[in-house]
Amino acid sequence: MRVRVRFAPSPTGALHIGGVRTALYNYLFARQHGGDMLLRIEDTDSTRFVPGAEEYIIEALDWLGIKIDEGICLDAPNGKGNHGPYRQSERREIYHKYVQQLLDSGHAYYAFDTPEELEAKRKEVPNFQYDARTRGEMTNSLTLGLDEAKRRIANGEKYVVRFLVEPNEDVTVHDLIRGDVTINSNILDDKVLYKSADDLPTYHLANIVDDHLMEITHVIRGEEWLPSAPLHVLLYRAFGWQDTMPQFAHLPLLLKPDGNGKLSKRDGDRLGFPVFPLEFHNEKDGTVSSGYRESGYFPEAVINFLALLGWHNTGDQEMFSMNELIAQFSLDRVSKSGAKFDYEKGKWFNHQYLQLKSNEELADLFMPVLAQHGVNADKAVVAKVIGLTKDRVNFVPELWEQTNFFFVAPTEFDEKSVAKRWKEDSPRHMRELIALLEAQNDWSAEALDGLVMPWIAEKEYGVGIVMNAFRICLVGAARGPHIWAITDILGKEETLRRVRAALEVLK
């Protein structure tokens, strides 16, 4: 049987990084088995819909290289494939049919209790649960009779359809990661399957109907769904679909880096890192959330980092390309326990991937950053400069702090560097150095080294003393690549100009 998996996010905002990992694991699993990866939009809660969220999800997955074979995707915003529509809000007719089937077979019933009444009941009765013990006291087609229920509906009264859970039955779900999980149906309540208020099903009904109709073979989702998995099994049985029921795998959660609990958007704000793949402007509440892409992350680094948060092969390999992940991934090597989100390691991954890029590739990415700082430089020079500095940064934007002095002469001189490296004799050394360099025509690193080092030795000035002073003149601080690499980029004229300018300020 062809493997078919789905990622089924809700368009209620930016796609959380945990959701990204769920999508990734689904994708890896599908690719490895030569199967299909579907994207379905679960917009059954009309009140939580956020404009732009769906487009965001599609763009985010595309950026990360998670390709969608069927359903909503970049080249088919309204879905492609034979199992559509792929937006649940467009599947109302389908759900009507299956809700009716459950009603007719006695697996579901109409209920008229208003949200207010239910809330009052919960206040009155501690741990109130709408189930076999209590449904007889509530306002529903079981207590009212079917005729009265239909009369009320005909009168336009709002209602919901609830699933009738048979009491005291042990339900076992086989989870691919955790093994058998058994719970007793007594702890399940008569879940709402459909609400007439917005003429939409709830998640529980919609996901079973859609997974069945879309011929999903494996449901890979977050651990927060584990407690309701037995309910879903009951639903499959009620429909008579137990023989084609998909297999389940519940992924461990992504936890906050400090303390305990699920990773949330607030943690990112608090600790200063993104929890979303892309920057998101929420039209509904006006908030802006930062994204990995805008922070300078490479998608392959985010993928590698995320893949290892909850999955690990035997052995010590840390760097995995998408193809390696596809080849090596397996659900039985997914951990059972939650993984704290280690942002520092994410940075390290980006560092690794940045080193793998060519200087030219990085130059293309860095040119816009330079432009933002008002620098218009030749790409070949930029690439050369990057080659000298890339090993010290984690992100492309950080390149600016490491390279700015190549493009802009220092206007101020780092106090600490000057205090430590600018000696009493430095002005005199620099004046002598200027004279030495002025007469020099061969400006290659080798020639300059061959000229200056013997001079320092002859005068017994000390290499560190002279070179650091020189460096402060050129860079403005005691940092940066090898000095002859800097003079090489700057050229004779600019080098001498900078030393003279520094002498004006430092004396």
Added chain:
RNA sequence: GGUGCUAUCGUCUAGUGGCCUAGGACAACGGCCUCUCACGCCGUAAACCCCGGUUCGAGUCCGGGUAGCACUACCA
């Protein structure tokens, strides 16, 4: 409160009864390199939640505790 899931260095994890004197990576710390700052390299410190049981032998299997998390909506 109820139900379920989980439990190895600070963090991600390797470990599937003897190969464990518990391995790797991030972070931390120290050293080397060096004209500076980094990078890099080398090294140090750092863990089997607790108590029982099974076994010649347990991080690994079993039971019980404890702790953490998740769920407990006309949200997903």
